[in-house]
Amino acid sequence: MRIEVEDLVLRYGDVTALDRLTLTLEEGKIYGLLGRNGSGKTSLLSILAAFRRQTAGDVRIGGQPVFENGRLTSRISLIRDAGETVDIGTAEDALYFAEWLRPGWDADYARSLMDLFGLEPKKNVKEMSKGQRSAMGVVVGLAGRAPLTMFDESYLGMDAPSRYAFYDALLADYMAHPRTIILSTHLIEEVSSLFEEVVIIDRGRLVVHEESQTLLSRGAAVTGPAAQVDAFTGGLTVLGAKELGPTKSAMVYGDLDDARRRKAAESGLELGPIAMQDLFVHLTGESR
Ligand SMILES: Nc1ncnc2c1ncn2[C@@H]1O[C@H](COP(=O)(O)OP(=O)(O)OP(=O)(O)O)[C@@H](O)[C@H]1O
Numbered sequence: 001m002r003i004e005v006e007d008l009v010l011r012y013g014d015v016t017a018l019d020r021l022t023l024t025l026e027e028g029k030i031y032g033l034l035g036r037n038g039s040g041k042t043s044l045l046s047i048l049a050a051f052r053r054q055t056a057g058d059v060r061i062g063g064q065p066v067f068e069n070g071r072l073t074s075r076i077s078l079i080r081d082a083g084e085t086v087d088i089g090t091a092e093d094a095l096y097f098a099e100w101l102r103p104g105w106d107a108d109y110a111r112s113l114m115d116l117f118g119l120e121p122k123k124n125v126k127e128m129s130k131g132q133r134s135a136m137g138v139v140v141g142l143a144g145r146a147p148l149t150m151f152d153e154s155y156l157g158m159d160a161p162s163r164y165a166f167y168d169a170l171l172a173d174y175m176a177h178p179r180t181i182i183l184s185t186h187l188i189e190e191v192s193s194l195f196e197e198v199v200i201i202d203r204g205r206l207v208v209h210e211e212s213q214t215l216l217s218r219g220a221a222v223t224g225p226a227a228q229v230d231a232f233t234g235g236l237t238v239l240g241a242k243e244l245g246p247t248k249s250a251m252v253y254g255d256l257d258d259a260r261r262r263k264a265a266e267s268g269l270e271l272g273p274i275a276m277q278d279l280f281v282h283l284t285g286e287s288r
Helices: 041-048 091-101 107-116 130-143 160-176 188-194 212-216 226-233 258-266 276-285
Strands: 003-012 015-025 030-034 056-061 076-079 148-152 180-184 197-202 205-211 219-225 237-244 247-253 270-272
Touching: 003 041, 015 041, 015 056, 015 197, 015 205, 030 041, 030 188, 041 056, 041 076, 041 148, 041 180, 076 130, 091 107, 091 130, 107 130, 107 160, 130 148, 130 160, 160 188, 188 276, 197 212, 197 276, 205 212, 205 276, 212 276, 219 226, 219 276, 226 237, 226 247, 237 276, 247 276, 258 270
Parallel strands: 030 180, 030 197, 076 148, 148 180
Antiparallel strands: 003 015, 003 056, 197 205, 219 247, 219 270, 237 247
């Protein structure tokens, strides 16, 4: 479902969590929502899921207002940090409840995900470990197949093998059942290969909304003899550099046009990609 957010403001008392945020997300893509602590990610997702009402501004999903719109919210799923299943009883009860809530629920898929994450259906959710509860949230989020599915750091408590199993399952299920997925995360390098587009917010404002590949193309690692690297990077924004003997590698930010790329090749320099995390740190790190 297409998401249109216009001049969105959310205030908690004196704190402005979202500050006239404007954003349009087309349907059927996987979006990465990135931002530093307190930048407003959870606030934005909570409004998209109608858990909260905005202070001002307009939010439309599939062309409709979201708040107190039950028909629409049954098609929207937000899985939060601790999972939403804690007070429900056993894992089986939680799945039953989710099935009742979600028109697109796939019970067979839910069972296979339970197996994948080693979750016991008869176990009380309250008695599960943090990682198991996170995995329960992931099962509910994936098997619900909501046309708008959002994961707010929900998989952070899971161990690395479980997280990677989640990323693989998400991608496979998204290919088979395309829908709009938003992943908010601090584990940028782990997840960034899933993102088709990236949204970065900082202090409640939009910093970047771009295709992942376009964003990544704004940075490059320049490697070669130190003097040539320095000459090449003069005038460019250098995000960081490492030296190993006579060789230097510098991360630069900015559009590297064909002429510059040719110049690099002529100077015997190698241009390589840089990590999304480094771009993120650059784009959000200097403003505080
Ligand atoms: N219930 C609340 N009451 C008061 N202030 C709040 C509340 N929830 C969030 N805030 C404030 O709103 C701002 C945005 O918080 P939000 O949780 O949306 O950020 P976030 O990007 O999700 O952060 P994190 O990455 O740390 O989870 C912060 O300044 C936070 O302190």
